[in-house]
Ligand SMILES: Nc1nc2c(ncn2[C@@H]2O[C@H](COP(=O)(O)OP(=O)(O)OP(=O)(O)O)[C@@H](O)[C@H]2O)c(=O)[nH]1
């Protein structure tokens with residue numbers, strides 16, 4: 001998709017605040033700092049519409065971005081951030097679960113994992129959760145620029161094995177630094193629009 005227009009429409013914490021449109025929604029899930037906001041920015045050719053920072057745990061709300069009046073990207077707060085209280089974590093879980101299990105407009109979840117490492121227990125849990133609810137998943141392995149190209153296959157296989165990856169899902173090697181995987185990511189997303 002060639003994106004000319006993108007804007008944030010709402011930062012929501014509860015369903016009453018979700019946009020009242022029937023546009024398809026694609027959500028981004030993954031641990032804090034994995035590159036969710038950077039992924040959105042790369043796909044829409046913007047430097048910093050979705051706020052990124054070196055500081056983990058920055059995104060605390062469901063941030064809905066309207067893209068070309070064609071879809072919403074939903075930037076979901078990252079998990080696995082140690083400095084979050086039990087109460088906050090429970091609130092986070094409830095917010096995500098409500099959105100993912102009840103939102104009809106949600107067409108697919110992009111599950112981001114750091115390509116350099118084996119998926120964390122929470123990455124595995126998120127993938128299993130999505131499979132359980134039959135939500136279409138696109139797995140995106142981020143920060144590919146930090147690994148040598150001849151190591152990509154090895155890392156991809158290790159990640160798939162740990163996730164018990166369903167071969168019917170898309171798996172995309174991605175870098176917001178080099179734009180590797182950008183076209184493949186759009187192609188995978190467009191199947192759900
Ligand atoms: N080298 C490299 N750095 C990346 C890539 N993607 C993200 N980063 C960096 O990783 C850090 C975190 O990126 P974000 O996009 O803010 O991560 P996030 O998943 O949105 O984090 P939270 O909002 O805290 O959940 C930033 O410093 C980014 O510049 C990538 O593909 N390659």
Ligand SMILES: [Mg+2]
Nearest residue numbers: 036037051059
């Ligand atoms: Mg973010």
